[in-house]
Amino acid sequence: MAQTRWRACKRTAGGWIGLTLAFAVSGVHPLPVHAQGRLYVQVFDRRTGAIVDDLRKAEVVVRVDGVAYPVLDVRGANLPITLTVLVDNGGAASRAFSRMQDGLRAFFDRLRANQSMSLLALSPRPRWVLRAALDRGEIRDGVDRIAVESDSSTRLLDGLVEASEWLAAGSQLQRPVIVIVSADGTDSSADLVAKFDSLIERVQRNGITVHTLVMSTPRPASFERRMSVPEAVGRDLSSATGGSYTSILLGSSLDQPLVDIAERIRSRSRVLATQHLVRYERPEGEGPGSLRVSIIRFGVRSTVTTDGKPP
Numbered sequence: 587m588a589q590t591r592w593r594a595c596k597r598t599a600g601g602w603i604g605l606t607l608a609f610a611v612s613g614v615h616p617l618p619v620h621a622q623g624r625l626y627v628q629v630f631d632r633r634t635g636a637i638v639d640d641l642r643k644a645e646v647v648v649r650v651d652g653v654a655y656p657v658l659d660v661r662g663a664n665l666p667i668t669l670t671v672l673v674d675n676g677g678a679a680s681r682a683f684s685r686m687q688d689g690l691r692a693f694f695d696r697l698r699a700n701q702s703m704s705l706l707a708l709s710p711r712p713r714w715v716l717r718a719a720l721d722r723g724e725i726r727d728g729v730d731r732i733a734v735e736s737d738s739s740t741r742l743l744d745g746l747v748e749a750s751e752w753l754a755a756g757s758q759l760q761r762p763v764i765v766i767v768s769a770d771g772t773d774s775s776a777d778l779v780a781k782f783d784s785l786i787e788r789v790q791r792n793g794i795t796v797h798t799l800v801m802s803t804p805r806p807a808s809f810e811r812r813m814s815v816p817e818a819v820g821r822d823l824s825s826a827t828g829g830s831y832t833s834i835l836l837g838s839s840l841d842q843p844l845v846d847i848a849e850r851i852r853s854r855s856r857v858l859a860t861q862h863l864v865r866y867e868r869p870e871g872e873g874p875g876s877l878r879v880s881i882i883r884f885g886v887r888s889t890v891t892t893d894g895k896p897p
Contacts, residue, residue, distance in 0.1 A: 624793045625864040625879060626663055626894040632885045641862045645882045648866045650875040658865040663858040663894060665761040667851065668702045668718075670749045672764065674816070675732050676709035676740040678771025682801055682837050683734045686767060689840025690729045693765075694722065696848035698855075702760070704749075705729065708768070710738035712745040717752075742768055742816050743775035746785055746823075754792040761858075764789075765847060766798040766820050769836060773815035782819060789827055795854070796823040797847045801836040828893035858894055 625648065629638035643660045671690065679686065694703065705715040705728045716728030746764070753762040775781060789796060798820030813821075817833070824831040830850055832843050864879075879890045889896050 623658075623791065623866050623868050624892070625866070625877075626858070626891045627660075627862045627864055627879070627881070628860055628889045628896055629862065629881065629883075630887050632887050637860050638883075638886055639860075641881070641883075646864055647880040647882065648864065649878045649880075650868065652878075656867045658867055660862050660864050661759075663861040663863040664855055665759060665858075665863070666701065667697075667763055667855070668704075668753060668756055668760040669697070669763045669765065669851075670704040670706060670753060672706050672708055672742065672745045672749060672766045672768070673715075673732055674709065674740045674742070674768035674771070675707045675734050676738045676769070676771060677736045678740065678769035678803075679801065679836075680734045680736045682769070682840075685837070685840050686801075687729050687732070689844040690767070691726055692841045693844035693848050694725050694729070696845050697851065705732065706745050706749055707732050708740045708742055708745045709735040711741055712748045739772045739774040740768060740816070741775045742766070742773045742819060743778055743781045743785070746819070747781055750785060750788050750792070750794060753794055754788055762792060762794040763851060764794055764796045764823075766796065766800075766816070766823075767840070767844070768798075768816040768820065769801045770803055770814040770817055773819075778815060782822075786823065786826055789823065794827060795829045796820075796827045797829040797850065798824045798831045799840065799843050799847065800831075800833045801838070801840075802833050803836050828895060854894070857896070861894060861896075863894075 627641065627646070629641050630636065631638060639662070641660055643657050646657050646660055648655050648657055673686070673690070675683065697703070699722065700720050702718045702720065703725050704717045704719065707713045707715050715732055716725065719725050719728065746766075749764055753764070756762065788794075800817050800820055802817070821831045823829070830847060832846070834840070834843055881888050
């Protein structure tokens with residue numbers, strides 16, 4: 587039952603839509619959206635094709651099912667990153683732990699300096715090893731301080747709840763990212779389905795992008811098994827937030843897979859550098875609706891997305 591609900595959550599991820607503006611107000615084709623209150627707008631000069639980087643709040647109108655919602659702010663979308671890495675240090679990951687630490691060092695070294703980075707260990711309970719560090723030396727020391735808890739299972743859902751609540755409480759002037767590094771073992775968090783339901787709503791509402799790397803236990807090709815909680819949760823969260831999901835065999839090197847995630851984060855920064863982030867106010871808990879965006883400016887054309895990935 588829980589897996590069915592996770593798959594249903596994955597199908598709610600927003601897609602992209604095109605917007606062409608001839609003069610003052612133009613609409614877009616309806617798009618089912620959820621009450622996340624975030625849109626990404628890329629604006630071009632119709633004559634020259636040049637990027638427009640000075641879109642103002644007064645020039646954006648957001649309607650859902652014909653109802654206009656207050657636009658809270660419009661700003662450059664390439665906000666500073668606030669990164670939290672969740673690390674499975676439980677028994678299922680113990681035999682690969684030294685490789686995990688090597689991969690994390692390579693991951694952090696590949697990211698741009700002076701960005702907020704945090705580490706959260708998941709066993710025997712979620713524990714902040716490092717929070718909002720900027721110094722690379724401090725970050726590497728944090729990776730070294732994570733200890734293996736060989737007799738414990740992971741508590742991934744509990745860790746995700748704690749990390750997402752902390753990121754949601756932070757400044758709106760930041761871009762929150764969660765990276766999960768986990769084995770495919772048992773999750774001992776309680777109330778998995780209820781926590782996942784509230785979690786996916788929170789990460790979408792607060793614009794949190796999730797990238798997942800799962801280390802899968804080698805099994806014979808003919809062996810059938812149910813998807814583990816880390817696999818199901820990581821895959822659906824990554825899909826719903828525009829992140830990435832990667833699975834490797836337990837015991838493999840994590841250096842390149844984690845460096846690939848770092849490159850995706852850097853690449854997204856480059857893409858967002860040409861876009862505007864539009865935040866609008868919508869009542870809490872309101873269901874899906876048909877979205878229509880209008881830009882009030884002469885001689886421009888635009889693309890509007892819910893995930894910042896232009897077509």
